[in-house]
Amino acid sequence: MSKVKVYCACSWFDQEQTKHMKNVYKALKENKTCDWDNSYRPLDHQYKGIAVDENPEFLDDEYQRAAWIANTYKNDISGIINSNVGVFAYVPGQETIDDGMAFELGYMTAMGKPTIVVIPDDKGQEPMNLMIAEGATQVVTLSEFHNMDLTKVFNKPFDKVVF
Amino acid sequence: MSKVKVYCACSWFDQEQTKHMKNVYKALKENKTCDWDNSYRPLDHQYKGIAVDENPEFLDDEYQRAAWIANTYKNDISGIINSNVGVFAYVPGQETIDDGMAFELGYMTAMGKPTIVVIPDDKGQEPMNLMIAEGATQVVTLSEFHNMDLTKVFNKPFDKVVF
Amino acid sequence: MSKVKVYCACSWFDQEQTKHMKNVYKALKENKTCDWDNSYRPLDHQYKGIAVDENPEFLDDEYQRAAWIANTYKNDISGIINSNVGVFAYVPGQETIDDGMAFELGYMTAMGKPTIVVIPDDKGQEPMNLMIAEGATQVVTLSEFHNMDLTKVFNKPFDKVVF
Amino acid sequence: MSKVKVYCACSWFDQEQTKHMKNVYKALKENKTCDWDNSYRPLDHQYKGIAVDENPEFLDDEYQRAAWIANTYKNDISGIINSNVGVFAYVPGQETIDDGMAFELGYMTAMGKPTIVVIPDDKGQEPMNLMIAEGATQVVTLSEFHNMDLTKVFNKPFDKVVF
């Protein structure tokens, strides 16, 4: 069975996002069409292994900051480049929306890579931002995402309300 | 004097965003290097001229909704394609962050188009999302943006704090 | 053995095209380097499963028509994006030439995806359109196509007459 | 007034196509937003200035043929690369449809360049191939094309019947 390498985009700015990220990761790990070992998870690829939310002082020095910014960004882009599909653990309708993830969705769309936005089951009826909803190849709920065949990501028209 | 066509990305989800959008538009109109008449402003290009926040009932019908979503999105992409530079009126550090705009920034970056993120003067020291800060060719304050030469948008390393 | 996902471009506007399409599909199904189940065949992916040649009345309504056009097109583009190689069942030298297929060949070429144009054995000496002949990575006859290794699609200079 | 460089795609396989090509060229020459002198017309850029329909014997020699094919194709691609907008003089609903032009439309679409398909006034109601109709940024009649502002080519949803 062929497997795809996934760029696992996610947010961890509040509890709901973190919980959703873990659920999506679990589903990916169990998915037989996901090459989990060769997939890219941003949190594992920060420059020098330094998480700046835990080590904010690393950014105090001008050159350390410049090096961290340029290289952590470049790491993520290399993760996009190396992956076949993007999976975006996304929680619509909340305040701490993550525009870094939206940037990555736009980037992969322009590159011509298939993308899946996964939303929590209880947010399945939330209105979504037009560019996210229509830019993604598919928007699915977590339940729909389970055991999805990731080698076959064809367009699924979004049919909920957008803004 | 040569002029560039601008994709004018913006948000209008709260008062601060709307005010900032107007300030950025005003600066663009006055900028001699901006070809304002041939620039693209998303609010002017919704499918059939229908603003769905004012006419939510247009989205009630399944096919109207599908037609509006696909074509308003495609309008915006055509605006990106037709433009030389992207200008993003962006308000960091707030709750109603706009991920549609972030999608467009990622899209233009991957396409190889220069982009400028313009932030309000009083937000000049706010930490910014890594992908936005480093993905953009330049991040500038509104004051710095005034009279900027838009024909010459070279990389300006971001030197504030990111998250 | 590694397999590739194929975008199976074809025409069905006359009997000769339909027959050739079936022959190419049969060859693909039997080809051990083709991941047939995850390959994309346009006829299986029309919006809402509606074939407009059989249900022309679906296009009578303005919004149904707009939704069908935008989404069937977008489906096909997603099929291109998800595939590794394009295979084009092409019948040169006839009147009902299909320019939709030619559009897709140009699209995949510009995206940097390998493409194979397959022509019927008895048309192997027909002059071909320059852009098709030289744009494709390979032009082969149906016999040559049988058991071709689709994981290895390197340039084969076209050596027949063009117009 | 800013002007755009146009890739002038056209066909000359029958009288109707040739007549339409001339009409589109005339309209472009008169259009103040078209930089006619720096626009690209395929017929003016064949390898060594040799038109193979008039000099078919040039293709008799294997190496002359290979050189002509590769370089005339590459000339056209360089014309696409050097242009800002593609204009396609297209006659729908006829037998001698030109798939070279369709290839170029797909190529420019994938590259992210704006494209305009111009059809004769009396073919304004003809059904069109889906990929051409939806792939192009705009489909217009010759009358609509006159004096169109070519610096501002935003998406215009196709609203006729497709096949």
Place this chain on the structure above:
Amino acid sequence: MSKVKVYCACSWFDQEQTKHMKNVYKALKENKTCDWDNSYRPLDHQYKGIAVDENPEFLDDEYQRAAWIANTYKNDISGIINSNVGVFAYVPGQETIDDGMAFELGYMTAMGKPTIVVIPDDKGQEPMNLMIAEGATQVVTLSEFHNMDLTKVFNKPFDKVVF
């Protein structure tokens, strides 16, 4: 008269290269189709204005080095992105060949930007590397380059010997 913005690629590793660079710059400055003020010259855009050949000690510190490398590279890419045409001051047939310039030529070629390789008049008969000779849109001598119309860079087949 319309002007193009040029990415002015060059080498300065020996006297012959430096002399040739100056000659090409002089020709560009005098060329009425070159928008010299908005063109990009790599030597003017090193990180923090620091030329590391003159200030090698700046690279001693790990983070300064990382910041300089990432941002000087990103500056050059932004110069490529912002330009319409690449002009490469290239001296074939010598030992201190510059592969940084070759990298940039490949990059612009893949992006679909026109490129001109300019060689000294007395090197007009030198054999050239295949990828450089055929990858470039045009290879011209300095004399041919003078007063060339840079808004119209169409393919010119290379007709000298390659290796």
Place this chain on the structure above:
Amino acid sequence: MSKVKVYCACSWFDQEQTKHMKNVYKALKENKTCDWDNSYRPLDHQYKGIAVDENPEFLDDEYQRAAWIANTYKNDISGIINSNVGVFAYVPGQETIDDGMAFELGYMTAMGKPTIVVIPDDKGQEPMNLMIAEGATQVVTLSEFHNMDLTKVFNKPFDKVVF
């Protein structure tokens, strides 16, 4: 175990380059993540199988030369297109530097493909050209390259001196 198809860029202009090329090829052949049979080696794909360094007289005829140049180049580009990863056998710090390989590195970088520059172990401390060092996804020594997992090529910041 999944395998990747490699574009095997190399130089053979002096003994050191040839020796290094053989070492890198040997490492690739033994690497279980390399799909060696479907990988592309430029020396095996010259037009008509003709190596022009051994048969320089083939280039004497104008049309043979034009055909060889255009098609050998196009072969190499098709090799790039068909591959998942680029591996560049590169010897820094010497006179016979190969700018064809640098062109290919720039090309793959702009296309969004992962690239690995492999240098001989005894050149691990040589300063490198900025564009090569930072453009590549990874720069590694031959020892580090052995048994590297080629399915997972994420950015590795270059930390040596550049020029």
